[in-house]
Amino acid sequence: MSRGTGEAVCATTASPRGDERAPLAQVIYIAEDVLERAGLAGRAWTVPDGHIDDPDVQAANRALSAFASEVYLAAGGRTPTMWDGSPVPEGFLPVRVVASEYLSVEHGPGVRASAQPVTNSITVRHQTNDLTVLHEVAHLLHGTCESGDAHDDAFALTVRDLYAHYLSVKAAERFWTLVGLRAGR
Numbered sequence: 001m002s003r004g005t006g007e008a009v010c011a012t013t014a015s016p017r018g019d020e021r022a023p024l025a026q027v028i029y030i031a032e033d034v035l036e037r038a039g040l041a042g043r044a045w046t047v048p049d050g051h052i053d054d055p056d057v058q059a060a061n062r063a064l065s066a067f068a069s070e071v072y073l074a075a076g077g078r079t080p081t082m083w084d085g086s087p088v089p090e091g092f093l094p095v096r097v098v099a100s101e102y103l104s105v106e107h108g109p110g111v112r113a114s115a116q117p118v119t120n121s122i123t124v125r126h127q128t129n130d131l132t133v134l135h136e137v138a139h140l141l142h143g144t145c146e147s148g149d150a151h152d153d154a155f156a157l158t159v160r161d162l163y164a165h166y167l168s169v170k171a172a173e174r175f176w177t178l179v180g181l182r183a184g185r
């Protein structure tokens with residue numbers, strides 16, 4: 001995972017001295033790896049490698065954005081409005097998801113995705129899954145992106161609840177078996 005581009009929101013702060021425990025972010029990433037290997041990460045999504053003007057790319061982005069927007073609104077995300085407060089056109093999606101392998105260039109090969117709270121958008125790899133999108137929607141709900149400090153107890157609880165609702169109870173329980181020991185300090 002990675003830092004985003006909005007420095008004020010995304011600046012990473014080192015853990016306090018004397019805290020010998022693994023950062024909660026690392027525990028969350030490990031738990032998510034466990035879920036993926038156990039086949040508990042939900043649907044696999046593929047966004048074709050092509051130009052944004054390619055209809056297949058647009059359709060894949062639209063399907064992912066619709067899913068992320070549904071989750072975001074159901075979890076209490078803010079309903080978008082036009083700049084003057086008037087309603088947005090029908091069908092407008094409050095969360096936009098795009099795919100880019102540039103993530104791996106900028107943030108390293110282990111990066112799955114990043115959230116941009118300023119633009120309410122999510123960037124994923126061309127191959128992604130429900131789990132990854134849900135993790136990033138949780139960042140948008142908390143107004144954070146991929147910095148270590150963004151993965152606090154409240155964030156972990158949001159992720160657990162989204163996994164319970166959109167993946168499975170089993171996935172949420174497996175996640176919390178690992179993360180719950182570290183969260184709730």
Ligand SMILES: [Zn+2]
Binds near residue numbers: 135145147151
């Ligand atoms: Zn994260």
